[in-house]
Amino acid sequence: MRLGVAKRDITPWGSVPLAGFASRNGKGFDGIDKRLYVRTFYFERRTETNAVEKALLAIADILFWDSRRVKALQRMIHRTWGIPEEAIILHATHTHSGPSVSYRTIHIGDPVPEYVSFLETETLASVEAAIACAEPVTIERGVGSCDIGVNRRVKIGDAIEIGLNESGIRDQELTVVRFAVEGTNRTKALLTHYACHPTVTNANRVSSEFIGVAMDLLEEQEGGVSGYLQGCCGDINPAVRSDLDTVDSLGRRLADSVRLTLRSGLESVGPAAIRYRRVYVDLPFDRLPAPEQLRDMLTSAQPPEIRAWAERLLDEPDALSPSIPLELGRVDIADGLALLSMSGEMVVEYGLFIKQLSGNKIIPVAYSNGMSGYVTTAKQREEGGYEPIGSTLYFGLPAPFRHDAERMVLHSLSDLIDGQH
Structure with missing residues (x-):
């Protein structure tokens, strides 16, 4: 297996509307608290007949990708670099504090065409950079836990409201995949999978939320590029919703959980056909x-x-x-390691179903390839x-x-x- 990674800044300039909260009333943002990035992972495997199998994962700090524009972007990537369209996952961390890029949503942030074009240009640049730095890697995987997410559906009288339902269904499982440069112990990349809405605060400020805090910390401390895979968190919110200090503290808790998982022992993952x-x-x-x-x-x-x-x-x-x-898509990248992408805001029951039925061999990845x-x-x-x-x-x-x-x-x-x- 060869892996290439890249990280590009997609923080908006000027003051465009942010997506995710109707309470912002379409205003331009007031400032920048945590910069936004697109992190790209290019997977490549050469077969015994010398054929080259390819797959791509691009993770952007946005609410979700626009369903109509995703197809054109995938076609462009396929024509330029030969990666099959079905093997391309354009994923969103689902931050509610980044610019909108969807042309269908109403009153949660209107897209600015110049920013949408900028995002797509930077994504293509990240693909090119990731392919250019591909090198042989070994793969390890570990499973831990994190408790920052809680079910948000609360019954009050005869109605269901958004709140904190401590007894509701949630998924505390944390999956970490580590890619190390072959022949060394140097981390090339980390993938962290968890299921929780990044909605600690509705402040009208640009932020990659607790996810960005955690990924930046992991890159500083572990090396390489760290990408976050958002799970089926449609009905899962942070247990604490407050201010920017809470964003930072939850991000540190997530990073600590990832590091604990890394130190607790990982299992080697063998190569296999990219399917x-x-x-x-x-x-x-x-x-x-x-x-x-x-x-x-x-x-x-x-x-x-x-x-x-x-x-x-x-x-x-x-x-x-x-x-x-x-859209539902499955991309197998190694032996017993696959991503199952879904173009919807899936509630937690679907993620638990996928993990149980696959024996934890498949990672459920919502907010992918549109909405x-x-x-x-x-x-x-x-x-x-x-x-x-x-x-x-x-x-x-x-x-x-x-x-x-x-x-x-x-x-x-x-x-x-x-x-x-």
């Missing part, structure tokens, strides 16, 4: 609004976000489609709350997903997991 497969699930919407209903909303005394939502649905020809595709919206369980759909119901407005979706969406997603996940053992 990839991609499938799509058409997530069905519940009853769609009629065009006349939407037109009435434009003239009635509705909140501005409701009018913006109705206008968006009327203006876009495909906005009232009966379903939206959820289809929150993907919840059928039980959560019945309970209601922000994730299955309220979020549809901000994602520009015409309606919540049907109850049977969970069954469809689990079926396709099972196929991806079982089909390549």
